[in-house]
Amino acid sequence: MSESPRSSRAALTNDPPCPTCPVRAHNICRPLDPRRQRELYEKRQTWKKGQVLYRAGEPLGPVLKIITGIVAVSERLPDGRRQILDFFFPGEICGYLETEGRYSFEGEAITEVETCVFGRARFKAYTAAHDDLAEIVRATLVSKLNSASHHLAELGQLSSVERVAAFLCWLKARHAEHGLETRPLTLPLSREAIADHLGMRLETVSRAFSRLKRLELIEASDTEVTLLDLPGLASLAGSDDRP
Numbered sequence: 001m002s003e004s005p006r007s008s009r010a011a012l013t014n015d016p017p018c019p020t021c022p023v024r025a026h027n028i029c030r031p032l033d034p035r036r037q038r039e040l041y042e043k044r045q046t047w048k049k050g051q052v053l054y055r056a057g058e059p060l061g062p063v064l065k066i067i068t069g070i071v072a073v074s075e076r077l078p079d080g081r082r083q084i085l086d087f088f089f090p091g092e093i094c095g096y097l098e099t100e101g102r103y104s105f106e107g108e109a110i111t112e113v114e115t116c117v118f119g120r121a122r123f124k125a126y127t128a129a130h131d132d133l134a135e136i137v138r139a140t141l142v143s144k145l146n147s148a149s150h151h152l153a154e155l156g157q158l159s160s161v162e163r164v165a166a167f168l169c170w171l172k173a174r175h176a177e178h179g180l181e182t183r184p185l186t187l188p189l190s191r192e193a194i195a196d197h198l199g200m201r202l203e204t205v206s207r208a209f210s211r212l213k214r215l216e217l218i219e220a221s222d223t224e225v226t227l228l229d230l231p232g233l234a235s236l237a238g239s240d241d242r243p
Contacts, residue, residue, distance in 0.1 A: 016041035023067055026091025026178075027140060031132045040126055046114045053107040053115070054095050060103060062117045064095045069113030070188045073105045074196065084197035085148055087189075089178045093140060110189045158238065163198045164208040166237035168218065172227055184224040191222075 018024055018037040032040065044067065047053055054061060056075055071088040085105065088094045097104040127133040158166060168185070175182045189197075195205045212218045217233045219226040227233055 017044070021067060023065070023091035027093055028065065028127070028133055028136055030136070036130075040118070040123075041116070042119060042122075043117050044114060045117050047109040047112070049109055049112050051109050051113075053109060053113070054103045056104060056106045057102050060098055060101055060120055062095065063093060063120055063123045064107075064115040064117060065093050066090050067114040067116060069109060069111040071107050071113060072110045072189065072193065072197075073107050075105050082196045083199065084193060085151070086144065087174070087197075089174055089180075091178060093137070096137070096141070110193060160198075160200055160204050161208045161211050162237055163200065164194070164205060165212060165217070165233050167194065167198060168212075168225060168227060169230070169234050169237050172230070182227075184219075184226045186224050187220075187222070 016037050018029065018032070018034075018041060021029070023029070029037070029040075045064075047069070053064060053071060066088055068090055070090075071094050072084050073086045073088060073094060074082050074084045077083055087110075088107075094107050095103065127137050171187075172182050172185055175185060180186070191205050191209070192202050194200075195202045198205065200208075209218070209220055212233070213220060215232075215236075217227070217229045217236070219228060
């Protein structure tokens with residue numbers, strides 16, 4: 001994806017849509033006053049479901065902040081399979097991690113997505129010049145790396161049913177954190193994508209959902225799930241989380 005840089009003067013003279021943005025108070029934008037909003041804002045872009053925002057190994061383009069929708073971040077394994085590493089929700093920054101001047105991972109819109117688009121060089125220079133923004137970027141990267149480490153540990157320790165239970169507890173917490181509906185809980189990704197995230201086969205994921213339904217912990221369809229017994233689900237997942 002090619003970057004479309006704009007001059008600082010253009011960014012300063014345009015009135016950004018920041019005051020009405022639904023994720024105005026999240027992540028990099030949280031401490032910005034109107035002046036700094038105008039300085040940082042460049043443009044917005046929309047993405048269709050299934051569209052790739054950036055690909056691993058491609059030359060670096062812009063940094064993106066998600067306004068609406070969900071992005072799956074993944075890498076390709078040596079055998080060609082996809083491993084979904086994480087999901088990015090509204091308010092989060094994606095496309096930031098790089099390896100030798102290229103994107104480290106692939107970002108795919110698993111719903112319709114709208115983003116703010118920041119030219120990379122300008123974004124990095126601006127955040128480096130403002131200590132509060134640089135700290136937010138640092139804390140975000142640490143949080144994402146810790147989340148990925150925890151996910152990898154779960155894959156090696158939990159059974160298939162426990163993995164799905166843990167995933168549903170995590171998804172519920174993420175929806176609540178971002179002000180999204182949790183009952184019922186929308187499933188923004190297919191069973192196949194869940195399998196790619198949990199390191200399981202599609203049929204194994206389907207059996208795990210069936211098992212959780214038989215235990216009366218959840219009700220589920222292809223597009224949504226209701227968590228009937230969150231403490232029971234968390235206990236099965238080996239989590240200390242409680243509602």
